[in-house]
Amino acid sequence: MRDILATLKREHDQLRDLHRQLSATPDEQDELRKDLLNRIEAVLIPHAKWEELKFYPAFNDRANHEQQLLFAKAMQEHRVVEKAVLPDLHAADIEGRQFAGSAAVLEELIVHHAKEEETQMFTAARKMFSPQELAEMDEQYADWKDSALAGALEMHAQVKTAAKAMLRSPSSPG
Template identity: 40%
Template sequence: MDAITLLKNDHKDMRALLAALEATTTRAVKKRESLLAKIEANLKAHTSIEEEIFYPAFKQAGSKSDDDKMYFEALEEHRAAGDLVLPDLLETDPSTDNFSGRAKVLKELVEHHAGEEEKEMFPRARKLLEKAELLALGEQMEIRKRELMRG
């Protein structure tokens, strides 16, 4: 599977998990905890493979200032979701409306980020990188993702 297909599949899975979390009520504490654990594991694995493998390849192949902007913006969006919003959500009582609000903010951040990648970065990556390169990156990313999900 090529790198972009892998990342798009991750986006689809993450959107489904976040939608399921948003649909829960304050009484569904166990379900919220279970979904949040899955979201955390998947988000960490996804951002890691992007930051360790895909983004550096994109940045290296890029030649325009717009490519650099996409790269740095993507990193900042990861930081906002993974280092700021997710940790707050993990420490929030799942039986509260505060949890619901933070879950919604995480969902909106992730959807915005995934949408930008799919509309801007991925089409650009297809122009910058050969099919064989995208396949090789995809293989590396699959292996690394499996390691991260196990660990």
């Protein structure tokens, strides 16, 4: 049977693997770094946006006080990545230490966030939602990823990141 929690965990595993690869790239392998960053964002952005729009609100609706704090923390962690870490990563010289440092911070945040989701939020969600509901969410997520809305949200996130990166780049005016 399909299961959204298993799907989200698989994507966490993909992200952990891609981050390990990115961390292992020497500074001078800029094309490989660019490719890995693109692959990370191709998994991360739809995953995060769907969680923010669908999974987290459904979780929060059924959550107790402690679980609502998990929800609030997860949303803030998403904001940190979207509004600070990704723009800093894109602003950095891909061959430099700033890029490597920003990539390491992104990896730490994602690994921490995924572990917390898997050990706390997903455990609670297994009790909140029936197997049928988890299967339905998984189908909805698969359909959503192929939708125009998902594409538009992904493009919007990339444009916002690029704009913020331009403002943070040492070579930009200002």
